[in-house]
Amino acid sequence: MPSAQVSLDGVDAELMPERALFLRAERALVVADLHFGKSESYRQFGVPSADGIDEETLERLGRAAMRAGAKVIVVVGDLTHHADGIGEAEMERFARFRERIALPIRLVEGNHDRGARTLPPEWCIDRVGVRFALGGVRFVHEPPDEIAGGGGSRGNAGAGAGPASSASASRLAAGWTVSGHLHPMLSVARGARSVEVPAFVVDRVRRCVVLPAFSKFTRGVRFEPRADAELFAIAEGAVVGPIGGGAAS
């Protein structure tokens, strides 16, 4: 599986086609926006959906962790979609996943997680608050506002002014931050050809990586190629990039 290698000012990272980032030194698998239980939430709302979506999410997470040889999983927000969406079936499904994948899971709180105050203890989730750091890299769910603003067109994911925006100034000075929340999609078209695929955003000016949504049951913010950030697209099991960027080099 062709991943892409990037260096975040000396920190080696692998962008994996499973929609995960792997920090080699810490052997940490970093993912964001799993939105576990989203289909159940839809059903609660009267919109039918099917099982299998959550199953696929967990299966892919387990596969990525094993393939990379991770010793810890960091979820940068939105592990769950809504408290309504965690029914018995979801409890059971996640518990089975934990029997298979017993790695520690650190959860950086995202906007959706705030709705689910207490997670079942048998999931063994270590909630680390809204900020976390590991090996010189920080993790915050919401990236600075300017990332979505400059060149990316907003889809229906709301970026909003979260706790991250106040922190963005200090982040500029410090090391790298990894975020999620935006569910970035690369959107390019030329003539009759057009493509919209999940993508990593690597912003070397703001020293920030935005991860694609790990869940496939999401829509996201569209990014067109731009000068101030590199985009890495996921297409047919490969990570293609960098696309655009160049302003910082």
Add this chain to the structure above:
Amino acid sequence: MARARRNAAAQGAAKARDPAAAHDPAAVHDPAFSPERWFAARGWTPHAFQREAWARFAAGESGLVHVPTGSGKTYAAYLGPLADIVAERGARPSSGVAVLYITPLRAVARDIELALRLPVEELGLPVTVGARTGDTEARERARQRERLPDVLVTTPESLTLMIAGDRAAEQLAGVRAVIVDEWHELLSSKRGVQVELALARLRALAPAMRTWGLSATIANVEDAARVLVGVGADGGVGADDGVGADGGVGAAGPRASVVHADIPRPIEVRSLLPDSVERFPWAGHLGLTMMKPLLAWLDPAVPTLVFTNTRSQAERWHAAISWERPEWAGVLAIHHGSLEREERERVEAGLKDGSLRIVVATSSLDLGVDFSPVERVVQIGSPKGIARLIQRAGRSGHRPGARCEVLCVPTHALELVEIASARDAVARREIEERHGWRAPLDCLVQHIVTRALGGGFAADALFDEVRTTAAFATLARADFDWCVELALTGGRTLSAYPQYHRIARGDDGRFTIATRRAAQLHRLNIGTISADASISVAMVGGRRLGSIEEGFIARLAPGDAFHFAGQVVEFVRVRDMTAWVRRASRADLVPRWNGARFPLSTALAAAVRRTLDEARRGIFREPETRLAEPILREQMELSALPAPDETLVELCRTRDGSHLFLYPFAGRLVHEGLAVLLALRLARTRPATFAVSMNDYGIELMAEHSGEGEPFDFAPLVGPALFSRDAVVADLLEAVNLGELSRRQFRDIARVAGLVFQKYPGAERSGRQVQAGAGLVFDVLREFDPANLLLRQAEREVLERQFEGGRLAATLAGLERGPLRITHPRRPTPLGLPLVADRLGTTLSTEGVLARLQAILRGAGAE
């Protein structure tokens, strides 16, 4: 009908003035009502078709009255049943309704009620007449709960609600006659299927019931009549699968009579011609270049209806006329389906009483209310169909036998040819056919829940009953059981969720509604008309204007001004599911609605081909073709005009890429299907991405150069194999699934089947949420329950309806048979240019996402 309604309006006065009617001893004292005598007393002479309809009803027959509008069809269908219930009064139970009059137009229910009441009140007949629609007041409803009137005017939706009532059997068992108005219009919609299922239910409750339909002009009137009266338990509808199955209805089952009206209505088709064709646009459909000549022709002294083909076009023309003629402010109005109902009713009333003189309208005024004062009709752009042109022309001089005239305004050069051809087809009375639906399972699922609600059902009996409809005549038991299962458990993917358990099986095997909430949700969502994903528009602090698609509003910034409901308004904000606007002075924007653009009908297409063939032979007979002559000659010089038996193919290369133009003249829907089919087959020879473009005349496929390898060469691939009908269904499905078509179709299906709801108790859900919901349902079902029958129905509807299945198959057969006339023009021709200009961004790609991404990145890098 016209005459009846006018008289109905003046009925009080007529009674006082006409002593003959009030004092004719025969009319008052004879217990049996006689249509002949009542007509004579009013000084009317029945038409032959009215007499025939009365006689056929009296003889126990069912069938269809086939008449042009405005010709007394209501009394043709109604007086037979009225005589029957007056004569049989003593013999039937006193509770419940005896004659049902079903109209698809809620707005005309009141007019019809007055017309039906006229003979009853004039003669003091012991019969009650009432209406029940979505507009019926609570007090009247309460009275009807006690006792329904003998004669009831209602809509398909209200009828279905009655069937869903727990006293349905008691209330409806005494029905002796059902009259279905505007059957030609209902027939080809899912509302028609809803009526078919309701009629089947009524026939089971009241076996002696007779059914009569009223229909304007259609070509396959015998088919339409048979669909209406049902086919009996083992009736035969053409049942081959897949494309081409728009089969007629078999002859088995009850006999359906057809009563034809013999009232000639001469129609004159004229056109407003531009001075020269040189500066006339090649493409587009707004046609405002003809504004000045039309303004010179319009005259507020002569009441005129100006028909357009789309709502946007109506807004655009209304805005342009009111800008040029501010002094017409009080007498000019606009009417279309997205305006608030109060506003539409105000315009209809203004037309009726003559206070409005010029009204710009869409097909929203094709049917219904009689606008007697209207003297002239204008058609902006090609009418695209002959029946539609005749229907619209008939809105003027609304008197039986009166001559009617329609002025066509071409919007681009090739429409000159269409208008000349339409005149020819009208003269030859070449009119389109209309076909009913075949086995739409979403309607069946809804009906199953309706029946569970209306007293419950046993599966075997309901299966037999629905098979008496033409739509479900060949329904397989397995499919029926699947639908019951879906209502019972939600089917395979949803069985774990109690909200999808809508019906329940009792110990005796009968099915009834599962919960009160299921009953409530179902009642709110009965029907097959789905709202667009639209948002309501209202003036700040003021009245509601109508609705606009959310996509249009989403692109507006506060302060943007646009034309809507005949006004210039400025967008303020969206709140509470409403777009708030205020008055503004000047705007350039006009909302777009994703409503269907009518495709060129088969009948008109055939006429267009005749006209082009004449041009090929140097004959330019009509004023429009004489004007278009330079363009048609240029077409012949650059390429060719096709002879009647051949299909023109143009291959050409430009700096954009390689182009294939193909002209089957089969209408844009068929061309859409054909284009994706051909693109798929061509791309199998080598992965490629095509820009696809289609209009009513033909298609264009453009292969862009990928930056690698040779340019795409169409020439060796154009041949019988490309047009083969082998595996056409499988290929089309593959192509359709590459695109988004079946996904879009699924939205309506999911709603009708009750998988997503349009209305919740107490809250109306936004259409967009349902759209997102249905899109998700579609993806989920396709991945996890691919055998789901509603998915298969979505695919089938795309093939049959979207692509006019039978017509597509016939088009392919013609292409396969040939001959093809292949030319290599040095540049796009007059026929091809509109395709190049109208390219809508539809694409089809068999390149993988990675290959596409790499081609795009290579292209960007080369700049």
